[in-house]
Amino acid sequence: MLVNSLKVKVLGTVAAVAASISIAIPAAMSQSVVKVDGSSTVFPITEAAAESFTKETGGKIRVTVGVSGTGGGFRKFCRGETDISNASRPILQKEIDECKKAGINYIELPVGYDGLTVVINPQNTWARNLTTAELRRIWEPAAQGKITNWSQVRAGFPNVPLRLFGPGTASGTFDYFTEAINGKAKASRGDYTASEDDNVLVNGVTRDRGGLGYFGFSYFVENRTKLTAASVNGVAPSEQTIRSGKYTPLSRPVFIYVNAKSAQNPAVRQFVTHYLRNGVAINRRAKTVSLPGPAYATVLNRFNSNQTGSVLGGKEKIGITLQELLARPR
Template sequence: MKRTTAILLAALLSALLISGCSQSGEGEKASISGEVKISGSSTVYPVTMAIAEEFSRLYPDVTVSVQSTGTGGGFKNFFIPGLVDINDASRKIKQSELEAAKENGIEPVEFLIGYDALTVIVNRENDWIDCLSFEELKKIWGPEATGKVTRWSDVNTSWPDEEMHLYGPTSSSGTFDFFTEHVIGEAGAHRQDYHGTEEDNTIIAAVERDRYAMGYLGLAYYLENKDKVKAIKIKNPETGVCVEPSIETGQSGEYPLARPLFIYVSKESLKKPAVREFVKFYLENLDSGIVEEVGYVPVSKEVKEQNLKKLNEILKELGVE
């Protein structure tokens, strides 16, 4: 992702404000070292990477490692076992995950960091679809479609009698969870005969080269590749209007597949200076333009302030303000 000079200056100003803008404060921050380990959502990954890039300019002695594992995969394999400090998430933590974390001595702290518009994409040569309803999406992606709805004409007889090739996230993804719950209407319910991957760029590449392909992923990946694939409008079930996915329609609430994005921080990890400063930096810069530049909807000023208030209260509780 390209970072702009304005964003870097905003990030630098934010860091200076946090440190009190004093020379001694700058010296203290320059001396911070250590590692921040992050796993989780492929959707949130671009935001966290962008934040990490700016953070690393100001704190070169801190190593920030970010891996895209899927929301559920990150919780299960890395965050709950205590192998990382932060888990990116494109859905709220499940009760079962929360209980497993607490049983392992991990207390997750939730921060809302933005909003996404889950995007359905097709090949740019697809000239038979511009808008889809939830009913049509369910007919294509629902579990009953497995082995039965295999051609475009199986969905609509006016569509080509050609084999349909489907690409999407795996069941360990928060995007998968959101899609199955909000589109299909049942958490985890999804057709089995599709190409599942945690690499969103793989979905982009597959749809780009295949006229009869379809996929779904986060808005940022579409916006970065809008010259390669075509986004499908989704019919808002309340208004009946076909709405294009965008930052604006996600912010207004018109787009029916808008969803919240989170980071979950291990409370114990906040005792580490590097993690503490990274989380402060992350939350301070949610309105600096980074979230929008990546391709997501930023949180409001009120949410930003609530996040920082929560963080400060926890730091006070831990005795590491």
């Protein structure tokens, strides 16, 4: 009788656990997930948006934010693997074609500004201001294996080895910089330390007196005690010079692209609405440069109106202003 009683108790306990599991698992699986991937430059903005959104919703909707570069992000997006793609440049024609082939429409939304920041080691006292011509001399394809010392960049620069650090070829920052400086996207010397992780670039320049690199403005702000930002054509990158476009040609808008089908998902719609309604505060938290406050209402209207396609038609436009970007019809 005692054994039978114990069996009943054990079976009852197992049944209770099983019942609790059968309830708990569907509840966990029912949690809405918004999937984002793409640009490392836009990552801090979207991450800040995800954090404030999670706080606002009490974690009922989970937002995952990956970093595979703008190009890598678009590849996933055009395969239907993500709801939103972070992009530090506009979608390119080949990516438009890939999305079209897969039946994916998208809504293009500018969410902030960036200024590609050229950084040097703090011990570098000679290259505090560089011209676009000098940057081209350093980074153009013809410089590979030839321009390897600072003394070759400008007469009077010291005999110090030039060590270069920059984004990988899947990066939108790489695309924009090479087009703005070298005149053609992806046209660059290849003998430099490349990484999609901007922290690798920060560490590389920090450790080498002759180091020079470039990446998004927020990563410089985050590491300004370790690095020096070089002025370009006499203009230093700052929130003011980037937003005004004075920091040219390296100022640019940055974007999120929302899968139009995903936009009908209440979780995605709620997240994007939160993102745009709080755009100024989110950029401030991410230490990035926001659009002017009223611009977010225009961008939100574009989202709510389900305006699909790209205003730039698959082409990079160096130096485009926000006014041009928002005024262009699809």
